[in-house]
């Protein structure tokens with residue numbers, strides 16, 4: 001379960017084609033920052049080749065909605081001076097239990113996920129509920145690059161350049177009513193596409209569910225991501241649409257979302273239901289509050305290895321305290337973990 005970390009899975013051999021993705025991505029950014037707009041078309045067609053595969057081995061075309069948005073991406077909308085985790089680690093060391101509990105299972109097995117066509121049901125306490133296709137959902141919005149730290153509750157972390165839009169922009173369009181105090185998110189259930197949902201002995205009751213308070217959901221750091229490293233989101237990272245809440249433990253950042261519901265009461269979330277003593281609703285990154293079975297004071301930044309463990313102190317709210325600590329004024333964070 002979330003508790004498992006296997007050292008052997010940490011270090012991947014990196015054949016040349018894995019490294020290339022990263023280089024292309026960085027080159028493209030260099031072009032963009034230099035303002036060489038004319039080069040863009042040629043470069044982006046390279047980056048967008050083979051959108052969903054982690055290994056970059058086969059050419060295929062990014063979905064039309066992504067290509068249409070590629071030229072208008074606002075790069076480095078939020079950035080950090082920390083080194084990016086290589087694409088190869090971010091796309092091959094995953095938690096996505098719908099495909100299995102080993103870190104390598106999602107990259108290996110998520111190719112059966114079908115992110116097109118995709119639609120999202122938005123319902124509950126909103127003036128404009130409805131089921132909306134992914135293209136229509138994204139149509140009015142430009143993609144932004146957000147380079148965020150991702151801190152898993154298992155005490156490893158990465159730095160990932162996401163492409164997405166503020167969740168607030170979507171929520172405003174559906175006009176939450178006065179009763180909208182919480183937001184509930186739900187992942188696809190389809191045992192045909194998600195092999196671990198076929199098992200009768202699984203621990204998790206599908207769908208995977210997550211939730212936020214409405215002010216957390218409306219916070220400008222909270223995004224819905226559709227891409228990373230300048231390309232469309234790999235399936236194993238939650239294609240085609242996943243949440244990213246950078247100041248919370250990774251399990252809040254729910255993948256492959258099919259439903260967003262505005263609610264008056266806090267939703268029952270997956271990990272909280274499974275082990276309420278270990279995983280709270282808030283799940284704000286907090287080095288001062290240990291998990292019952294391990295400390296949260298430090299983290300292993302990927303890539304890491306036995307000889308270069310790359311261990312560093314964990315920061316309150318994962319380093320985003322200036323932006324978000326005020327959301328929790330007056331709350332005892334040891335109680336509301």
Ligand SMILES: Nc1nc2c(c(=O)[nH]1)N[C@H]1C(S)=C(S)[C@@H](COP(=O)(O)O)O[C@H]1N2
Nearest residue numbers: 094095096097152187208250251253254255
């Ligand atoms: N639907 C779903 N979403 C999920 C998970 C999952 O198992 N199922 N795992 C979570 C956990 S524990 C983490 S750390 C992040 C990992 O995201 P990444 O694989 O893109 O790094 O996804 C989160 N979102």
Ligand SMILES: [Mo]
Nearest residue numbers: 152153250251
């Ligand atoms: Mo996690």
